[in-house]
Amino acid sequence: MVTLHSCVRLSFLALLLLCYSCQSFSQVKDKAYSAMLYTLLEHSVPEISVEEFQLQKDSFQLLDAREKAEYNVSHIKNARWVGYKTFDEKRLQEIDRTKPVVVYCAVGYRSEKIAEKLKASGFEEVYNLYGGIFEWANNAYPLYKGDSLSNKIHAYDKKWGFWLNDNYQKVY
Numbered sequence: 058m059v060t061l062h063s064c065v066r067l068s069f070l071a072l073l074l075l076c077y078s079c080q081s082f083s084q085v086k087d088k089a090y091s092a093m094l095y096t097l098l099e100h101s102v103p104e105i106s107v108e109e110f111q112l113q114k115d116s117f118q119l120l121d122a123r124e125k126a127e128y129n130v131s132h133i134k135n136a137r138w139v140g141y142k143t144f145d146e147k148r149l150q151e152i153d154r155t156k157p158v159v160v161y162c163a164v165g166y167r168s169e170k171i172a173e174k175l176k177a178s179g180f181e182e183v184y185n186l187y188g189g190i191f192e193w194a195n196n197a198y199p200l201y202k203g204d205s206l207s208n209k210i211h212a213y214d215k216k217w218g219f220w221l222n223d224n225y226q227k228v229y
Contacts, residue, residue, distance in 0.1 A: 083222070090220050094188055098165055102172040104187040107196055110159055118152055122162040122171040123190070127211035130228045131200035133161065133193060141167040146178060154180050161186035161193070163213045164220070191217075197224045 098104075110117070114135075121128050121136040128138045139148045141162065152158065158180055162168040168185050175183045186193070190210065194200060200207045212218030212227040221227055 086220075090188075093220075094164060098169055098185075098187075102169060102176060103184050104165075105159055105184040106187050107192045107198065110184075110186055111196075111198055117157045117159045117184075120152070120158060120160045120168075120171070120175075121190075122160050122168040123211070127163070127213070129202070130209050130211040131190075131202050131207035131225070133190065134199065134201045136161070139171065141171060144171055144174070146174075149175075149178075152180075157182040157184065159184045159186050161189045163211075163217060164189045164191050191220055194225050195220075195222050200225060 119133060119136040120139045121132050122139055122141045122144070124140060124142065125138060128136075132138070137148075137152070139160075158172075158175060160168040160172045160175065160183065162171075165185055165187055168189060172183045172185045188195075190200075194210050200210060202209070208226055209228050210221065210225040212221055212229055214229060218227045218229065
């Protein structure tokens, strides 16, 4: 039996589908990604967009807060690996505490936590790369393996790999 409540619910779903059908899947996915990032992060340290970082990248020291296997697949040029689970402040001995630092990971969660630690240990100017290497790759900025360009990106796992577009080959 069809009730008034089920008719209203079906009408709402049809309206919702109509609204989303006016947009491409990639537009909907981009909005969902933005919403996911905004709620995932605590915004406890200053953030820098990939576009802003790309324009000023030579002004920053760059730290990669992903695990070593992720970094070894590819990274942003000139990034120094510091890790997350295995993070150790001893890896920061050559980093100038008075110069600006940008920290990144896959999407920004782990790098935010490492950036908090850097701030607490006396680094003066620390930023989290908003959206991390996923946002970097989704904007088709170059990735490197060592000093060579790479066409691969570590997608963490298939669930997180969903948020990457097809600019790079996903590695799990």
